[in-house]
Amino acid sequence: MSQNLEPTPSQTVGPFFGYGLPFPGGSDVAPAGHPDAVSVHGFVYDGEGNPIPDAILDFWQAAPDGSRAGSPGSLRVDTSNGRLLGRDGVRFTGFGRVGTDGDGHWALRTFAPAPDAPYLAVCVFARGLLHHLFTRIYFPGAPEDALLAGLSPERRATLLARPESDRVLRFDVRLQGGEAEETVFLDFG
Amino acid sequence: MTSQQEIDEEILEYAGVRVPGGHPSRDYPPYRSSGLRHPRQALTVVTDPEAVELYTPVFGAGDVTALDADLTRQHSGEPLGERITVTGRVTDRAGRPVRGQLVEIWQANAAGRYVHRQEQHPAPLDPNFTGAGRALTDAEGNYSFTTIKPGPYPWGNHVNAWRPAHIHFSVFGTAFTQRLVTQMYFPGDPLFAFDPIFQSVTDPAAQQRLIAAYDHGLSVSNFSLGFRFDIVLDGPSATYFEEDHQ
DSSP states (O other), rough: OOEEEEEEEOOOOOSGGGSSSSOTTTTTTTTTTOOOEEEEEEEEEEETSOBBEEEEEEEEEOOTOOOOOOOSSSSOOOOTOOOBOOOOSSSOOEEEEEEEOSSSSSEEEEEEEEEEEEEEEEEEEEEEEESOOOEEEETTTTTHHHHHHTTTTHHHHGGGGGGEEETTEEOOOSSSOTTTOOOOOOOOO | OOOOHHHHHHHHHHTTTTOOGGGGOOOOOSSSSTTTTSSSSEEEEOOTTOGGGGGOOOOOOOOOGGGGGBBTTTSOOOOOOOOEEEEEEEETTTBBBSSSSSSEEOOTTTTSSSOOTTTOSSSOOTTTTOOEEEEEOTTTEEEEEEEEOOOOEEEESSTTTTEEEEEEEEESSSSSSGGGEEEETTHHHHHHHGHHHHHHHHHHHHHHHHEEEEOOOOTTTTTEEEEOOEEEEOOOOOHHHHHHHO
């Protein structure tokens, strides 16, 4: 690198992001009702197992064909009044964003990611969390990659979405806990 | 409930600690809400050059218009308060501009009140100010917002806790690994010393990187005061891996 600038430090997202970050259709990475869509849902919990009602999750994934290029069109602003419309249901943007409900629950509808990158990348923000956390949601049947292979079975299990019913997967995020409970969070250096 | 003096003493215990990148430790007891919301297990290092996280969501002209960066023109009247422009450049640590990327902000109004139902302290809402905006960086990585200066506000961390005035920023980089949410503060705020969220950045040099600079050259005659807030994103990108990890 030619320069080595010091980064801007992180600060918590705080409790009042609700009118700034969420957008209509943020949870519909796949169009609602699409026959190939998969619902992924769960709760975000703190170190005592209490649900966190003021967390927000950013999702990013490869397209079903493996493309990592993404597409614009997640937000779509109505130029007549400035309101956000959300996606057009045609372009796959690869990006989703969901705030937790009052009971700590979130739900996302998306397409299964490509076999060579069989996970959803997740960035977790919450009141009380001073620096975001990255994790991954691996879909069932994902081939074991270097990350999964390097984890103990109990740690690995925290990254695997669990089939709940047809086209519905469950994935909880536990910000704090013992080895078997706390979600594996990632450091990209 | 804890007094400010007790919080001040706790802040002093951690003051001056240098953390890589200057980021806060996620476990920072003076900020009470961090207690049950930080991991205890070590983070797992990922070095995969094919990782999806080395790519990033993209946003375009259909997602953000120029008007979305002006928080003073979202209602029929002018908001109350001190009109400001906040301008800066988003780069990675190598100084390369982050082009065409999404910058989102949200903030309290001039009286220190957020448009949020959970925020109920007795300061007035402003019918002409919501306090959320978006911009795309230009070809050099620059963004610019027109808004009003937010007020400080009380919160429940301890008795008589007050947040210094700040604007929340959410920024995307050239890789998802560079994602950043932070808060921009204003120079000379007397509340810095008392605020455990600001003080969670324990390295004084890193604290300075959260404070915008008053820039008279950015002030607009008879219109607004100008502040500069440059943002340097941490974390690797695909380019970084190619150029520096070979």
